[in-house]
Amino acid sequence: MDNISNIMAAIVAILKNNGLTELSLGDYAEQDDPTFIIWFDNDGTPYDDPAIKVIVENSEISVELEARDFSNNVTLQAYEIDRLEWWQGLHTGVLGILEKDGKRRCPVCGKPLRARQKYCSETCRKFAMPQPTPQEIAELANKRIQKLIARIAQGNRKLRAELIEKYIVKL
Ligand SMILES: [Zn+2]
Structure with missing residues (x-):
């Protein structure tokens, strides 16, 4: 998946198909490859902090970061997360947490895969294909x-x- 809107749609589908409205990515220090996202405070000062939770509400995604310079967490709305690599990191993180139960998931819809399947269906395979430029x-x-x-x-x-x-x- 090579564009943000497809990855966002996949994350929404993955959580839904696994019966979740939010998913904790765990303590970032223990994550294999935490996703660091740049956010700005009210004064426009940038911070670079790790994502710790993905939340889906009415098909809208928000992401909780551990604001390391502060005592509380920060929640970003999807539109504030505007780099493809951040979304790719979140998508990998979500699948990684779910697959800790030993069951591989379709990267597009999150349904369990059978052995050697890369996608659960032709529809999902096509969705994941890069679009020609x-x-x-x-x-x-x-x-x-x-x-x-x-x-x-x-x-x-x-x-x-x-x-x-x-x-x-x-x-
Ligand atoms: Zn699928």
């Missing part, structure tokens, strides 16, 4: 157009050049 889509289209031009122009080099100039997408 506009550049990749244009390159693929150009390849097809080039083939078409070759068939139309045959040996006519002038026509071929004209068609390429006119129809190939410039990258």
